[in-house]
Amino acid sequence: MVESCDSDLAQRIASGDRRALAQAITLVESSRSDHRATALSLLEQLTSVRREALRIGLSGAPGVGKSTFIEAFGSMLIEAGLRVAVLAVDPSSSRSGGSILGDKTRMEQLSRNPNAFIRPSPSQTRLGGVARRTHEAAVLCEAAGFDAVLIETVGVGQSETLVAEMSDLFVLLIAPGGGDELQGIKRGIMEIADIILVNKADGNLKSAAVRTCADYAQALRLLRPRQQDPEGFPKAMAVSALNEEGLKEAWSEISALDGWRRRYGFRHRRRADQARKWFENEIHRGLVEQVTADRTVRNSMAELGALVAEGKLFPANAAAKLLRQISARLAQ
């Protein structure tokens, strides 16, 4: 599964070899420490490639037509001459073992296209772990020369924030609906969205989609203007993924926004902020691994953990005791 010679793997990725890319993603998803070391060395070598794709975060609740949209939108980008990678962050994978994009038949046409690369959500026990691997997979896709990386996720909450933290811009896909639903969308999600696409603007739902789009446009005007955006953003548009309508217009707005941000340095600044945050996360994870490698610490932890489980110590108090012990050991 994994190449022993990672400089060869790095070269194959940089030359756009899809099999090498798939292998490298398997490597970054692995929890084996030898795989991790190889993955780190690979990422280090690829730092010098310095290719950037446009990373588009994409989210929508179940039922809004996300797969149909990605299939149609991705195919359109490929027809326009781009190479497109699709990655996923599945907030439920900690329990179900990963369902987003688990089935490639969800995007049959796109998955068969030689200029597309589709990768399901990694399965990990923690959403943070899923996001970390997906972030590294996005970096690998960039090094392999993809022009656009779509990173999709489902629903409300933390997974959208995590995807926004690895994307250059964020697209929220919604379904046509009444005013109630507009209220239902949390303000926080509106605040991270750069473009809201009201899908299903076709058939019976067309007029509802146009109304919903106007409602969102109204709501977006109530948000305070953002320094990193040109006039008119964030923006709401109606599209039909089914009839492939409005997709070119959506891409044109996405390109306009990204072009503006690159020109004024906002894309670079956003990536720099994101990189710092990933760096901090990695440090935190590593520290825990390092300290719990000590056997005395592990034993204390087990004893205190037993008292906590019996309800004789409150978790935060037990943790405070253990931390004092660790300090004392380090001070020796």
Next chain:
Amino acid sequence: MVESCDSDLAQRIASGDRRALAQAITLVESSRSDHRATALSLLEQLTSVRREALRIGLSGAPGVGKSTFIEAFGSMLIEAGLRVAVLAVDPSSSRSGGSILGDKTRMEQLSRNPNAFIRPSPSQTRLGGVARRTHEAAVLCEAAGFDAVLIETVGVGQSETLVAEMSDLFVLLIAPGGGDELQGIKRGIMEIADIILVNKADGNLKSAAVRTCADYAQALRLLRPRQQDPEGFPKAMAVSALNEEGLKEAWSEISALDGWRRRYGFRHRRRADQARKWFENEIHRGLVEQVTADRTVRNSMAELGALVAEGKLFPANAAAKLLRQISARLAQ
């Protein structure tokens, strides 16, 4: 705001003083280190109280009628002679500063009842921080003698898992809808739900609610049986919070499930597992605080952080370098 004499505060909480409870929750929500020390001491004193409420996790997407349900269900429990606390975990509070339960008028009747205690979601920058504070608030409500603690959250994803991790059982509230929506509910959420309540079984939607309920009952039968559940659980039921119909039946099923689990030790075991997990989380947080208190480490971190931000080092590689430096310092 905060009492200096925390043993007095502990006594007042244990005697059911609502003002003392509110003060104590403000204390656990505070990020000031002196407040934190007082909070830890308070939690330690209250460990000996050993009162247990039934902690009910409750989740539902925007628009399913969560507030109406909590208002009606909570009032019914109070009429039955119970004291009810309502807490919230808001997955969006990292951006919007907390919206769930921010407005007590959402549950006007309940908030005026002397046997109810309603507390909005704490506002913190991280969902993990929100959950940690809410968990401690639930412990304080138990010590204050509340019989039921409802912990609500919104939507799909990580916040539901976090709420499940501090609850004895988990109720999922959904709206009537077609088969599409059934598919849309992620398997993972179904797997943590003990009781699914299809709300709005009234007026025009009554027959749709009954159908949806049957669909979910069917879907639940496809899940593998769980050792900690008696025959017939997890279970789907139709209710109308608006007309206060089906609420007594829902409570009777919740009580039956909890009674069974207590009898066979599953509630105790679940709490023990949860306590261990909170303990581990606290250790992880504390470790990071401890190591980054060292100035040399902080300086290295700033230098590497700058290289990461410029794209000259990949975040995971920079973190690995810093961790090697920390090891070396500790080995001195």
